[in-house]
Amino acid sequence: MKGGGIRRFMDNIRPHFEKGGKYQWLHSTYEAFDTFFSVPGTLTCKGSHIRDCLDLKRLMITVVFALLPCFVAACIHYGFFKVLSLYLVTFIVGLGLEFAFAQIRGKEVSEGFLVTGMIIPLIIPITTPLWMLALAVAFAVIIGKEAFGGTGMNIWNPALLARAFLFFGYPSHMTGNVWVPGAADAVSGATPLMQLDGGLETLRYSVSDLFWGNIPGSVGEGCTFAILLGAFILLVTGAANYRAMFSCVLGALTVGLIANLAAPSPESALAVPAWYHLLMGGFAFGAVFMVTDPVTGAQTNTGKWICGFLVGAIAIMIRLFSPAYPEGMMIAILLMNTFAPLIDHCVVASNINRRLARSKTV
């Protein structure tokens, strides 16, 4: 049996981690590794006697797989070791905190951080100092998630909170000129979104550059192709709900097309074809990996359509009409995370009203 040795070892050391054992205080950590190595042996006792073989570990690992193309694209662009250092810092800080919190609360370690930790390095510029990243991850885990009760309870997408922390805390590192791949190390260039002000004319990057990620920007958001691969994995497996993803694209295209129609001149930023927006900046990454977050997004299907659409629409509006922020995806998603419960409330209220109306007519 594969892993038989590990299994034996884990079973042998188990007594030390159980109540009364030497390392009882490390019980959550033991549990996390134990269930990492092999499926828990618990049997059903109440309710349904058989259970689906899907668990959260499988769900999270599938999302991690879907993020791998972006990771690989980032490694190709920026160099494996540069990207790896970001990942090392993220996971050491993030998982360390997750384990510590689980331990203090006497609960099991949740898998949520696998995905959060996979996303954070992909949505920040490669030039972010590592200490800043460490702070941002700590902020996201403590304030963004654990303060609300852990995975499943958080209001905002923790990965985006980490980015928001950097964005508002250290704006000079997050916007403006960033390191350009392929050029000599110290050279920096403007991101495509910063060139938007002069319309299509001033956009120096071709569609193929945008698609293959040959552009400056955050680590993982550049290569639209890799993101599409990820989207394919998410949709085929059903790990992410397609509704929010599609309606987000729809929202962006709608606003983009309206802007195209309203553009005063071809030099205006409004004149940039709507579909360019899908390729630029963090839009595609956000639409595929963050709008679809099952916890922080809307819970109801109708709510998903509405929320997704609004994220897309608001993101492009910020891009086009807000001089202060060239990119609107992060703010749009965080904003809709905030309002998702309200949208859900309205959707559910219509169900409640239907029920009330039904009882009155009878």
Place this chain on the structure above:
Amino acid sequence: MSEHIRIKKGLDIPLTGEAQLYVAKRVTTGTMAFRTSDFRGLKAKAEVAEGDRVITGQPLFSDIRRPRVIFCSPACGEVTSVTRKEDGSVEEVRIVSDASKEHVSFEVRKPSAMDRSAIVDLLLKGGLWPCIRQRPFGIIADPERMPNSIFVSAFSSVPLAPDYDFALAGQLDDLQTGIDVLGRLTRGGIHLCLPVRNFAGTDFHKLKGVIQHSVYGPHPAGNVGVQINRISPINKGEVIWTVNLQHVAAIGRFFTNGYYDMRRLVAMTGPAALNPSYVECAPGMCLSDIEDHFDHWQGTLRIISGDVLTGSNVGREGFLRFYDDMITILQEGEGRESFGWIKPLRFNKFSFSHLYPAHLLGPHKFEMDTLVNGSVRAFVMNDIYGKVFPMDIYPVELFKAILAGDREKMEQLGIYEVVEEDVALCEYVCPSKIEIQEIVSKGIDLMMEEE
């Protein structure tokens, strides 16, 4: 009035061990037990004492709050024990049955010649009243109330469900009498839901005096709760009665022969059942009577009275519950699969989601065991429950309202329309391994406290 209901959301769990259509055994003697826990919220007073001899149809215990509701012995024999709970109410009455045919007789007439109160009275005295359950809450119906209507599902869609066409073959007259009796109890009519899959093959559409509906779709299409939700959803203050088809036949037999006869065909099913087939028995049968159908080669077994989703793990010395018409035998999960969650293929495991590729194999049945297959977490994948819950209710919102103990919210979100069996599939697919039936059960208890 007749409706065609198409259920899209749901899941037929592809479990092996469907019962073959033959009767392998008739159990007539042996130890039998009748437990008050088969009936939600029942507190019962014993009507017999240890050592008494009972005959078929004689009361064993009665409801303390509504003494007219009695529970009768389905066989003759001697009472060997009466177990009580801490508060003195009956927990279990056990008898050793013999093959004698004595029974308590009643004078019966054609249901059309009797008025409603006489029929109610006869059903109560005859011990058949517990067959009638009410929604909301799935408790024994209140004889003092008039239900809006009565729902009978002519098929079961649970995993490995018994085939009613086989189990009730040749009993069409009893069914018709039963329907006629029930028809006198309500002014709203009897809704009979037939499966589209076997619409032509079933005799049940010959039943008269019912409003027929056809239902198409996967489980829980056969659940009466889903059918009610589609046809005439329950509002606050309303009551709908439901009767299992096998019990309709029992009521019919009572009104034909004049005595309590609960014997029926029960399906013995499951991946760990040897020669899955049918057994003729009465409720209360000890499951050790069908021991030769347990596949001991498969290791430790779990013997369930009822289906895999809602049944009760009674053990091999356990007893068939009052409302169950099937027994499921499963293998207890053993061993711990290494890195199971990360293996890309894992073709031997079924998943409703497409996160495992087993669905690519096409229609394929699986031997499932009792492993939870994961660790308990908070609600995360909130869209999966709605995919197996075909009611106009937001399940996660309802579960959360119950967890919060918010009665008003529960009421608004539809607690009156569900019982545990309706959310059983939500529990099956839950990737966070939350015990959802337990949550709904708590919610119902909370609502019943208030009443």
